[in-house]
Amino acid sequence: MRFNEKELVSLSRQPSEKAAELGMRGPKKGDVVKKRLVKLVVNFLFYFRIDEEEPIGALLLEQCRVEREDSQTFSIAFLDEAERKYLFECDSEEQCGEWVDAIIKASYEFMRKNLIFYRTEIHRLTGKDPLEQYGISDETRFQDCFTIKMTLFKENQPKTSEHLV
Amino acid sequence: MKLDEKVVSHYESSDSPVDKEGYLYKKGEIKTSYQKRWCMLKGNLLFYKERPTDRDLTGVIVLEGCTVQLCESEEQFAFSLVWSEPGLRTYKFAAEDQDSQESWIKALLSANHSYLALLVMDLEKKYRGERLEEQLCESLLTDAPFVMPSFTAEPGFPAASCLSGQTSTLSSFPAQGAGAGPMLQALTVSSKTASKRSPKLWPKRSANVVPVNTPAPPLGEWSGVCFSSQEDFSKLHDDFGKEVKELIADWSRRGRGDDVVQEENLIDFG
Helix, strand or coil: CEECHHHHHHHHCCCCCEEEEEEEECCCCCCCEEEEEEEEECCEEEEEECCCCCCCEEEECCCEEEEEEECCEEEEEECCCHHHEEEEECCCHHHHHHHHHHHHHHCHHHHHHHHHHHHHHHHHHHCCCCCHHHCCCCCHHHHHHHHHHHHHHHHCCCCCCCCCC | CEECHHHHHHHHHCCCCCCEEEEEEEECCCCCCEEEEEEEEECCEEEEECCCCCCCCCEEEECCCEEEEECCCCCCCEEEEEECCCCCCEEEEECCCHHHHHHHHHHHHCCCHHHHHHHHHHHHHHHHHHHHHHHHHHHHHCCCCCCCCCCCCCCCCHHHHHHCCCCCCCCCCCCCCCCHHHHHHHHHHHHHHCCCCCCCCCCCCCCCCCCCCCCCCCCCHHHHCCCCHHHHHHHHHHHHHHHHHHHHHHHHHHCCCCCCCCHHHCCCCC
8 A cells, every 4th residue: 555655754753742762562473662762743653763763653543442551551452453452661650641641632533523522512502503604514524423413402402492591 | 664554444444434535536656647546535644546446545645744736737627735845745636527626625625633623622612611601601590609610521531630630731721832821720729619519511421522632733824713712711701700799799688698609719810
């Protein structure tokens, strides 16, 4: 499968949400823990050999499960297969927690769900769709789930709407 | 650099929403002719393969750091993805008609991660403002003391760590840097001193829907639409504060001693 490698490498050099030296173990049997510079940029996790310019590899952080393995270790599992579980060893419990948090929230799909949540809630609270002012309420990107939710919401509305002083 | 391709393929074939799909003519990377490809946009990734039913992906383009432009081409309805750094590519595409061209350009322009992050941040701010108002109204209606709305809906919510006394690592309230600190601390103080009362209007949320900590927004076209968060929240707070004070005074006059909210509960932003 082809991908735009140079552009992805360029992305790895961008300002990062989070970067640290962690112990990293690959998903294959026999993979050992190695010290890597791990860098979170948008929804990609890049990992470098210490002091190297170009990353060894990149992981797309979508459709993955991030879990705490113990107080200082977390894992990222893809495809629910044991084979594709990457392990990361942190220096502290706090650092571990921060990484788990940051990786979960970096996912595009996670952000999309949040957007739909806020959109629905703001509509419920104000009667207005907040995306209308940006002229993007019809975008497919935010459309389907919202439409479904709005249909359900309207069906469940009580008949009287006057409840404020 | 390695890219874990199985992970990428899995995302493509998963049932996460497809933002746009259809045939596009893509200028070859080796051969320079345009080849018809089935393209699928998901998030900030543009996948392409020969036919929609093909299991194997021909390739993927990560849409970060590029602009989408109309371009000169022997093909009609052409547009390109341009990375402006030296040594980086330009991908050329052609759509089948003008509508398709416009639609694809629009979709690709807003496909990047930062766009969505900024939008979520903006809506989160609006949402918190509305919830604050809703909570205040409810308090007024039920004669209860005004409790700063607990924005905690789920574990792992940024406000949860704030309420327990830890400082949030990333500002969960949109703020351009230093402003976030005092605001988050203020929320902590308020929740501890006010009486415990769970917000009635807070239905259970699904586990996935947790507001997000987002990176500092890059300045750009969206800077105009993002509000100056600290000013707005302070003003909102002051406005509500005035109303609450008036109500307290009213209650005191009517002799309701029990649930009078102490003056100190109102957060002083200084």
